[in-house]
Amino acid sequence: GKGIAVFTSGGDSQGMNAAVRAVVRMGIYLGCKVYFIKEGYQGMVDGEDNIVEANWSSVSCIIHKGGTIIGSARCQDFRERQGRLKAARNLVEKGITNLVVIGGDGSLTGADLFRQEWSSLLDELLSTGKINADQRKKYTSLQIAGLVGSIDNDFCGTDMTIGTDSALHRIIEAIDAIVSTAYSHQRTFIMEVMGRHCGYLALVAALTSEADYVFIPEDPAEIEWPKKLCEKLMQERNVGQRLNIIIIAEGAIDRNGQPITAEQIKKVVVDNLHQDTRITVLGHVQRGGNPSAFDRILGSRMGAEAVMALMETDDNSEACVISLDGNQAVRLPLMECVKRTKAVAQAMADKQWEKAVELRGKS
Ligand code: ADP
Numbered sequence: 001g002k003g004i005a006v007f008t009s010g011g012d013s014q015g016m017n018a019a020v021r022a023v024v025r026m027g028i029y030l031g032c033k034v035y036f037i038k039e040g041y042q043g044m045v046d047g048e049d050n051i052v053e054a055n056w057s058s059v060s061c062i063i064h065k066g067g068t069i070i071g072s073a074r075c076q077d078f079r080e081r082q083g084r085l086k087a088a089r090n091l092v093e094k095g096i097t098n099l100v101v102i103g104g105d106g107s108l109t110g111a112d113l114f115r116q117e118w119s120s121l122l123d124e125l126l127s128t129g130k131i132n133a134d135q136r137k138k139y140t141s142l143q144i145a146g147l148v149g150s151i152d153n154d155f156c157g158t159d160m161t162i163g164t165d166s167a168l169h170r171i172i173e174a175i176d177a178i179v180s181t182a183y184s185h186q187r188t189f190i191m192e193v194m195g196r197h198c199g200y201l202a203l204v205a206a207l208t209s210e211a212d213y214v215f216i217p218e219d220p221a222e223i224e225w226p227k228k229l230c231e232k233l234m235q236e237r238n239v240g241q242r243l244n245i246i247i248i249a250e251g252a253i254d255r256n257g258q259p260i261t262a263e264q265i266k267k268v269v270v271d272n273l274h275q276d277t278r279i280t281v282l283g284h285v286q287r288g289g290n291p292s293a294f295d296r297i298l299g300s301r302m303g304a305e306a307v308m309a310l311m312e313t314d315d316n317s318e319a320c321v322i323s324l325d326g327n328q329a330v331r332l333p334l335m336e337c338v339k340r341t342k343a344v345a346q347a348m349a350d351k352q353w354e355k356a357v358e359l360r361g362k363s
Contacts, residue, residue, distance in 0.1 A: 001030070001031035001032040001033060002032045002033075002097065002098050002310065002311070003032065003033050003035070003094060003095040003096040003097055003098065004023070004027045004032045004033070004034050004035070004096065004098040004099070004100065004307065004310060005034070005035040005036070005037050005044075005051065005091065005094075005096045005098070005099055005100070006019075006020055006023040006024065006034065006035070006036060006037070006054075006070075006099075006100040006102070006303075007036070007037035007038075007040055007041075007043065007044065007070065007099070007100075007101060007102070008020065008040060008068040008070055008071070008072045008102045008103060008149065009040035009041055009072055009073070009075075009101060009102070009103035009104075009106075009107035009110075010040070010072060010074065010103040010104040010106055010107045010149075010150075011072070011103075011104060011149075011150065011151075011287070012066075012067045012068050012072045012149070012163075012287060013149040013150055013151045013161070013162055013163025013164075013166075013167070013287060014066045014067070014151070014162075014163045014166035014167070014287070014288075014289065014290065014291035014292070014295050015149065015162040015163050015165075015166060015291040015292075015295030015296060015298055015299035016067070016068040016072075016102055016149045016162060016163070016299065017059075017062040017063060017065050017066075017067070017068060017069055017291070017299070018062075018063045018162075018291060018295065018296045018297075018298075018299030018300045018303065019102050019147050019149070019162060019299035019300070019302055019303035019306075020036075020059060020062070020068065020069070020070060020102070020299075020303065021059040021062055021063055021299075021300070021303065022299065022300040022301070022302070022303025022304045022307075023100045023303040023304075023306060023307055024036075024054045024055075024056075024058065024059045025056065025059065026303065026304040026307040026308070027307050028054075028055070028056055030307065030311060032098075032307070033053060033095070034053070034054045035051055035052060035053050035054060035094060035096055036051070036052050036053075036054050036058075036070045037050060037051050037070070038050045038051075038052070038070050038071045039070075039071040039072070039073045040071070040072050040073040040074070040075055040103070040107070041073070041075035041077070041078035041083075041087065041107075041110060042073045042075040042077065042078070043071070043073075044078070044087040044090060044091070045075065045077045045078055045083045045084075045086045045087045045090070046086075046090075047086070047087075047089075047090035047093070051090060051091075051094055051096075063291075063296055063300075064290050064291070064296075065290070065291075066166070066287070066288050066289050066290055066291060067287075067288070068102075068149075072103070078110055078114075079110070081117070081121075084113075084114055084117060084121060085121050085124060085125065087114070088114075088118065088121040088122060088125060088142075089125055089130050089131065091142075092122070092125070092131050092135050092139050095139075097139050097141065097142055097143060098142075098143045098144075098145075098310045098313075099111060099142065099143070099144050099145070100145050100146075100147065100303070100306045100307070100310070101144065101145075101146050101147070102146075102147045102148075102149045102162070103146075103148075103149055103150075104148065104149070104150045104154075104155070105148075105154075105155060105338050105341045105342065107146075108146040108148070108319075108321060108334055108337075108338055109338050111144045111146060111319065111334075112144060112319045112334055112335050112338070114142065114144075115141075115142045115143070115144050115319055118141060118142040119140075119141070122135075122136055122139060123136070140315055141315040143310050143313045143317060143319075144319035144320070144334065145306035145307075145309045145310050145319070145320055145321070145322060145331075146306075146319065146320070146321040146322070146334050147162060147299075147302045147303065147306055147321070147322050148161040148162060148321065148323075149161065149162045149163055150162070150163060150164070151163040151164055151166070151167035151194060151201070151286060151287055152164070152194060152195050152196075152197075152198045152200065152201065153198060153200040153201070154195075154197060154198035154200070154341070155337065155341050156337050156340035156341045156344060156359070156360055156361065157321060157323045157332045157336070157337035157340065157341075158321070158323035158324050158325070158337075159323075159324045159325060159326070160294075160298060160324050162295055162298050162299050162302065163287070163291070163295060164200065164201070164295075165292045165294040165295050165298070166289065166290070166291045166292045166294075166295045167194070167201060167286045167287065168201060168204055168205060168208075169289075169292050170282070170285055170286045170288070170289055171191075171193055171201060171205045171282060171286060172205065172208055172209060174191070174280070174282055174285065175191060175205065175209040175211075175245065175247075176209070178191065178245070178280060179209070179243065179245065182242075182243035182244075182245070183242050183243050185276060186242045186243060186275075186276065187243055187275070187276045187277065187278060188233065188243065188244040188245075188246070188269055188273075188275045188276065188277040188278070189243070189244070189245050189246070189277075189278055189279075189280060190246045190248060190262045190265050190266055190269075190277065190278070190279045190280070191205075191211075191245065191246070191247050191248070191279075191280050191282065192248050192249075192250060192262045192279065192280070192281040192282065193205055193247060193248070193249060193250070193282055193286065194249075194250055194282070194283075194286050194287075195216070195217070195249040195250055195251055196217070196249075196250050196251040197217055197251055197344070197345055197348055198217070198218075198249075198251075199214075199216025199217050199218050199219070199249045199251070199252075201249065201286070202214055202215070202216050202247045202248065202249035202252075203216055205247050206247040209245060209247070210245070211245040211246065211247045212232055212233060212236050212244045212245055212246060213229055213232055213233070213244075213246045213247070214246070214247045214248070214249075215246075215247070215248040215249060215252035215260055215265075216249045216251075216252060217249060217251040217252060217253055217348060217353075218348070218353055218356060218357050219353065220253045220254050220255045220256075220257070220351075220353060221252070221253070221254045221255070221260060222254070222255055223254055223255055223256065225254060225260070226268040226272070229246070229265070229268060229269070230268065230269070230272045230273055233269065233273060233275070234273065244269075244275070246265060246269075248260065248261075248262055248265065257351050262279045262281065263279070266278075266279055298324065301329045302322045302324075302329055305322045305329040305331070306322050309322065309331050318333050318334070318335070319333075319334040319335065320332060320333060320334055321333075321334040321337050321338075323337070340359060340360075343359050344356045344359045344360050347359060
């Protein structure tokens with residue numbers, strides 16, 4: 001059977017464990033040797049105890065856990081060819097020529113670069129005596145299947161990324177809790193949620209919590225937002241509402257591209273409306289806790305599909321990413337999706353917000 005390794009990289013998200021579990025079990029089921037690589041690319045570069053064979057029971061009792069049991073990390077070494085050279089040697093030693101990478105667009109980009117370089121890395125390892133001629137002949141190519149783990153839902157090509165739904169559950173629970181206390185004291189709450197380039201969490205949270213106002217990066221606030229905001233808040237109070245909820249994404253901006261902060265919003269509300277106003281920054285709570293049923297199934301389906309994809313690849317295959325399209329798990333060319341995701345970020349940086357939304361498409 002083939003040698004497959006699975007690792008999680010970049011920011012963690014709920015549902016990664018379900019994906020790891022599915023990769024291990026589908027791999028074993030199909031007769032592969034499956035390995036964990038711990039601590040993302042750092043573990044791949046450092047090798048030794050970081051690359052261990054997985055068995056059926058090593059993924060028992062993890063589907064309900066948040067985060068990733070095999071650890072995740074950011075790794076500077078892997079950005080350098082020297083680091084990737086070490087990583088290649090560690091993989092060859094274990095007979096691993098298939099990788100399932102679970103991470104964000106950075107992690108997927110790194111994986112594709114590694115795949116492209118594989119031949120030249122192995123040539124260098126052979127010429128320096130780090131691997132032998134048999135190994136060089138046997139391990140001709142590296143195959144990659146990517147899964148997107150990200151709470152932000154910021155990846156082009158997939159309707160949902162693994163972790164987004166659970167993060168929304170955390171946010172909604174928090175807003176519901178805040179609403180009850182805000183009601184009692186007739187307060188206004190400003191809730192800051194994650195999302196530097198992508199307002200998905202803020203937007204869906206606002207829609208599902210009856211928020212009065214939302215600030216997201218894709219739809220920059222007009223310059224006169226303080227006036228509009230105050231009018232809207234007053235309108236709600238005037239019809240008898242006892243509280244106001246304002247949701248702001250981390251990356252919220254105005255039409256000039258200037259950041260809008262929770263503190264600024266608070267000052268506007270306090271100075272103009274004299275409302276008792278509080279800020280809650282949800283922070284890492286959003287990443288934590290148990291994955292939702294949706295993320296467990298999403299991770300499971302994507303993990304299984306990734307292994308199936310690797311079974312069907314050959315030396316000439318491009319790297320693929322497993323995406324959710326409607327209710328189907330589909331395989332898409334990894335680099336095309338990464339390029340589109342980067343183009344969205346660039347359009348945002350260039351203040352071309354409509355273009356960014358169009359590029360992101362239905363997902
Ligand atoms: P995410 O995967 O969540 O987008 P990062 O962008 O921090 O997170 O990437 C995670 C890791 O992936 C980095 O620490 C690095 O090891 C690797 N990586 C990212 N981009 C590249 C790249 N262009 N070349 C090589 N490795 C990369």
